[in-house]
Amino acid sequence: MAGDGYDDSNRAFIQAFMARSTMTFEEAKPVLAAILSAKEGRQVLEGDITQADFTSYITAANAALSPFDLEIRSTLHQAPPPVNGEPPANPPRIYALVNTTSDPLAQLATTYTADEIAFVKRLLDAMFETNNTRRCEGMAVSSMQALQLARSSGDGRRDSTQQQTQGSSAPALSMTQAESVLKKLVEEGWLEKSSKGYYSLSPRGLMELRGWLVDTYNEEDEDGNRVNRIKFCVACKEIVTVGQRCANRDCPGRLHEACIRNTFRVQRSEQCPVCKAPWPGDKYVGEKAMTAIERGAQGRGRTGNELVGSGIDS
Ligand SMILES: [Zn+2]
Ligand SMILES: [Zn+2]
Numbered sequence: 001m002a003g004d005g006y007d008d009s010n011r012a013f014i015q016a017f018m019a020r021s022t023m024t025f026e027e028a029k030p031v032l033a034a035i036l037s038a039k040e041g042r043q044v045l046e047g048d049i050t051q052a053d054f055t056s057y058i059t060a061a062n063a064a065l066s067p068f069d070l071e072i073r074s075t076l077h078q079a080p081p082p083v084n085g086e087p088p089a090n091p092p093r094i095y096a097l098v099n100t101t102s103d104p105l106a107q108l109a110t111t112y113t114a115d116e117i118a119f120v121k122r123l124l125d126a127m128f129e130t131n132n133t134r135r136c137e138g139m140a141v142s143s144m145q146a147l148q149l150a151r152s153s154g155d156g157r158r159d160s161t162q163q164q165t166q167g168s169s170a171p172a173l174s175m176t177q178a179e180s181v182l183k184k185l186v187e188e189g190w191l192e193k194s195s196k197g198y199y200s201l202s203p204r205g206l207m208e209l210r211g212w213l214v215d216t217y218n219e220e221d222e223d224g225n226r227v228n229r230i231k232f233c234v235a236c237k238e239i240v241t242v243g244q245r246c247a248n249r250d251c252p253g254r255l256h257e258a259c260i261r262n263t264f265r266v267q268r269s270e271q272c273p274v275c276k277a278p279w280p281g282d283k284y285v286g287e288k289a290m291t292a293i294e295r296g297a298q299g300r301g302r303t304g305n306e307l308v309g310s311g312i313d314s
Contacts, residue, residue: 006060006063006064007039008038008039009035009036009038009039009057010057010060010061010064012035012038013031013032013035013057013060013061014061014064014065014097016028016031016035017061017072017095017096017097018097021096021188021189021204022094022095022096022189022203022204023094023095023096024092024093024094024095025051025054025092025093025095026092028049028054028095029046029047029049029054030046032044032049032053032054032057033045033046033048033049036049036053058072058095065097069099069100069101070097070098070099070100071097071098071100072095072096072097072098073095073096073098073207074093074094074095074096074207075093075094075203075206075207075238076091076092076093076094076203076236076238076256076258077091077092077094077203078203078240078241078242078243078256078257078258078286079242079257079286080258087257087258091258094203094204096189096203096204096207096208098204098207098208099208100211103212104208104209104212105117105120105121105212108120112181112184115172115173115177116173116177116181118152119149119150119173119178119181120181120185122149122152123141123146123149123199124209124213124216126141126145126146126149127139127140127141127199127200127201127241128213128216128217128229128230129217129229131145131290132217132229134249135249136289136290136293137231137245137284137285137286137289138286138287138289138290139200139201139241139242139285139286140194140198140199140200140241140286140287140290141198141199141200142197142198142199142290143193143197143198143199146178146182146199147175147178147179149178150172150173150174150175150177150178151172152172182199185199186199189202189204189205190202190204190205190208191205194287196287196291198287198290200241200242200286200287201241206238206239206241210239213230213239214230217229217230218230228252231245231252231254231285232254233254233255233256233259234252234253234254234255234259234263234273234274235255235256235259235260235262235263235273236256236259238256240254240255240256240285241285241286242256242257242285242286242287242288243255243256243257243259243260243284243285243286244257244260244279244280244281244283244284244285245283245284245285246272246274246275246277246279246280246283247272247277247278247279247280247283248272248275248277251272251274251275251277252274253272253273253274253275254285255273260279264279
């Protein structure tokens with residue numbers, strides 16, 4: 001249907017995307033039905049909209065948007081909200097119109113103040129540096145820690161990384177200001193807040209920040225060794241901030257929960273797809289890695305202590 005050139009219907013489709021932070025195919029159906037009804041001068045029903053229609057509108061939109069550093073990207077939710085207490089069998093693909101510029105934080109400048117953006121940067125540093133070590137790939141921030149980051153002193157930050165000390169002079173926010181920024185980031189679809197009160201990047205946030213995260217947090221240390229804090233799923237090649245990891249700390253083997261079963265079925269064994277070691281199944285990436293450490297610290301002595309000391313281990 002969109003094959004006959006770029007027209008008002010394509011523009012309306014992009015407008016609809018700009019008005020929302022994300023859309024699934026199901027959510028796009030009524031939007032496309034309305035757009036096509038207007039275009040064709042007859043009623044097009046939601047049920048008539050196919051995935052092929054959706055895809056062709058996305059392709060046309062991306063061709064038109066690329067000169068403006070914008071792109072409609074899609075991803076699956078790494079930890080889709082449970083349906084009746086169970087992980088959904090077929091979580092929907094999530095589409096978002098994202099900025100492809102090298103500094104996506106700059107686009108926050110239209111709606112956030114410089115101090116607020118500095119706070120967002122401290123949140124991201126906490127997720128991807130402080131709470132993302134060799135021993136604990138948390139990639140999330142507790143509500144308490146998020147509020148502590150309202151202050152600019154940067155206590156949570158590892159001072160060993162030279163280039164980041166300049167952030168310590170950034171002005172602070174009050175607790176109330178920090179709370180309202182966090183709320184806004186959740187409402188706008190950048191962050192998600194879990195039932196336990198942990199903040200992490202949403203699917204849209206990850207799509208938007210993908211390149212920036214790699215540029216910012218994957219680097220060489222003083223000895224010239226590559227430090228890849230942002231890691232990718234061996235199966236689907238997307239960033240893993242929630243999932244499982246290989247037992248071998250030096251192995252880059254990471255898998256999303258949803259990608260594990262397929263991977264094991266295809267390779268006919270429950271081993272790491274990279275180093276072939278037995279897959280542990282209880283080594284997590286994400287909030288679960290952090291809450292496992294909390295439990296360890298409260299309960300068992302030796303294991304707990306060992307893990308608690310891990311904050312500075314990288
Ligand atoms: Zn995956
Ligand atoms: Zn491995």
